[in-house]
Amino acid sequence: MKISLKNYIILMLIFFTLLPFVLLRIIAYPKIQSDLKTVIMDNLETVGNKQADIVSSWMTERKTDVIVVANNPYIADSLKGAGRNGDSDATAYLELVVNEYGYKGAFVSNADGIVTLATSEEDVGADLSGRDFFQQSMQGNAYATSIIPSEIALTNEFDEKEVGLPTMFVSAPLKDGDTVIGVVAFRIHVATLSNLLQSQKFGKTGETFIVGKDGYMLTESRFSSNLMKTGAIQVRSALELKVVNPDNGKMTYAVNQCLKGKDGSSSKGYKDYAGISVLGVWHWLPELDWAVITEIDKAEVYGVAYNLNTLGWVLLFGIAFPIVFFAYIVGKKISAPIVELTEATEKMSAGDLTQRVNIDRGDELGVLATSFNAMAGALDKKTKEVEESERTYRELFNALQAGIYQCEPGVEGKFAWVNQSCAEMFGYESPEEMEGTKVKDIYVDQADRKKLVDKLEKDGVWKDFTSYCVNKKGGKFYTERTSNMVKDEKGKPVRIEGVIRDISDRKKKEDDLQKKARKKSD
Numbered sequence: 001m002k003i004s005l006k007n008y009i010i011l012m013l014i015f016f017t018l019l020p021f022v023l024l025r026i027i028a029y030p031k032i033q034s035d036l037k038t039v040i041m042d043n044l045e046t047v048g049n050k051q052a053d054i055v056s057s058w059m060t061e062r063k064t065d066v067i068v069v070a071n072n073p074y075i076a077d078s079l080k081g082a083g084r085n086g087d088s089d090a091t092a093y094l095e096l097v098v099n100e101y102g103y104k105g106a107f108v109s110n111a112d113g114i115v116t117l118a119t120s121e122e123d124v125g126a127d128l129s130g131r132d133f134f135q136q137s138m139q140g141n142a143y144a145t146s147i148i149p150s151e152i153a154l155t156n157e158f159d160e161k162e163v164g165l166p167t168m169f170v171s172a173p174l175k176d177g178d179t180v181i182g183v184v185a186f187r188i189h190v191a192t193l194s195n196l197l198q199s200q201k202f203g204k205t206g207e208t209f210i211v212g213k214d215g216y217m218l219t220e221s222r223f224s225s226n227l228m229k230t231g232a233i234q235v236r237s238a239l240e241l242k243v244v245n246p247d248n249g250k251m252t253y254a255v256n257q258c259l260k261g262k263d264g265s266s267s268k269g270y271k272d273y274a275g276i277s278v279l280g281v282w283h284w285l286p287e288l289d290w291a292v293i294t295e296i297d298k299a300e301v302y303g304v305a306y307n308l309n310t311l312g313w314v315l316l317f318g319i320a321f322p323i324v325f326f327a328y329i330v331g332k333k334i335s336a337p338i339v340e341l342t343e344a345t346e347k348m349s350a351g352d353l354t355q356r357v358n359i360d361r362g363d364e365l366g367v368l369a370t371s372f373n374a375m376a377g378a379l380d381k382k383t384k385e386v387e388e389s390e391r392t393y394r395e396l397f398n399a400l401q402a403g404i405y406q407c408e409p410g411v412e413g414k415f416a417w418v419n420q421s422c423a424e425m426f427g428y429e430s431p432e433e434m435e436g437t438k439v440k441d442i443y444v445d446q447a448d449r450k451k452l453v454d455k456l457e458k459d460g461v462w463k464d465f466t467s468y469c470v471n472k473k474g475g476k477f478y479t480e481r482t483s484n485m486v487k488d489e490k491g492k493p494v495r496i497e498g499v500i501r502d503i504s505d506r507k508k509k510e511d512d513l514q515k516k517a518r519k520k521s522d
């Protein structure tokens with residue numbers, strides 16, 4: 001059977017007109033969808049990793065605080081009864097630390113577990129001998145408990161006294177020489193950790209929370225108000241909400257993986273504690289028996305990709321029938337925008353997310369162009385959200401009371417980056433003003449810079465290094481820092497980074513306490 005030339009031309013026009021759309025749907029759209037999902041998971045993993053690092057760093061700082069106090073010889077002297085005024089002076093020192101670093105309370109017990117010194121008179125005389133943090137510290141270990149319900153009434157978020165309020169303790173051994181004679185412990189304000197995790201917002205449904213080894217949430221859910229409305233919790237998420245899939249009553253996939261000691265992520269999704277399909281990134285912190293889980297609703301982040309898939313099929317079949325009737329007439333008119341869309345798609349696949357198409361039509365190609373621009377805009381928005389997230393972390397660092405810095409290695413190295421607190425500590429109005437200045441100029445004794453560099457080149461890290469510093473205006477003060485040397489894959493020093501604090505008040509207090517201790521011993 002012969003086919004007429006007219007029909008042949010029409011069929012060929014239909015074939016070659018439809019072919020780009022078929023290829024676009026089969027090749028380009030899946031590639032864009034895959035790339036979009038990859039970008040989304042990369043962003044989520046970045047957020048999850050940073051949140052886990054924040055939790056680890058936060059707990060390390062808490063342990064460091066209690067160790068510093070326990071190493072103060074005047075605390076040990078007070079426990080041994082080295083004077084009538086010792087208790088009041090030591091209590092004042094504990095209150096200074098509690099107020100400065102935001103703890104709920106601090107106390108010191110003797111080797112029998114009896115609290116002899118505390119910031120709250122109610123704690124004096126309490127017996128801690130059965131508590132795990134006391135037993136661990138009596139063995140010479142710095143220790144942090146998990147988040148547990150309080151056994152005494154504490155002030156809750158409603159300014160009411162409540163027993164069972166989520167709390168936790170960090171403790172360190174109090175030594176007389178090499179002998180452990182007691183324990184120093186701090187009660188931590190758990191809400192601080194919840195607020196820290198919730199301050200890092202990503203998307204409308206993204207959240208990070210901590211789960212204990214028993215499967216119960218230890219920090220507050222971002223959506224506690226919704227959980228209260230559904231009856232899932234009565235007062236708060238922490239210690240009330242068990243993180244299980246409500247459909248089967250089993251631990252969610254992320255929690256189950258963490259309890260097996262595994263870190264990971266899921267781009268396919270799983271049901272969370274509210275029965276919603278989510279994407280997740282999780283980290284298991286074995287030293288705390290904590291799971292740090294970051295999740296976001298699958299529908300929110302993959303919505304663009306799913307809409308693109310549906311739109312691809314709709315457009316492909318939607319334009320097929322009109323093309324059968326108008327292929328010969330509109331063939332040339334259709335080809336130009338198809339080429340433009342194809343080129344823009346290829347550039348997007350290569351990473352150029354600024355691509356847009358300028359096609360002003362009222363037909364299906366116009367709809368495709370609008371959808372393409374919407375898709376490109378969504379991808380560009382997601383990329384900018386990642387940049388905004390990075391800026392948010394920078395702002396977080398700038399908001400910290402402690403100074404954070406990065407500098408060049410070597411004795412003559414200069415500051416490469418500092419946060420606002422660090423700049424203000426040394427008399428500068430902004431980080432930009434301090435960046436580029438020589439690090440050794442902040443030391444009263446510039447030999448301290450060489451001492452620090454030599455130590456870092458040898459050991460890689462120096463914790464609690466104390467030095468006498470001078471600010472831009474000549475004011476002198478004591479600082480304490482923790483620094484580490486960052487090296488490249490070949491072992492060559494790249495930069496030094498660390499955290500620095502002004503400890504002048506604490507140093508003065510410690511000196512006063514030591515002077516009093518020496519006078520009493522004389």
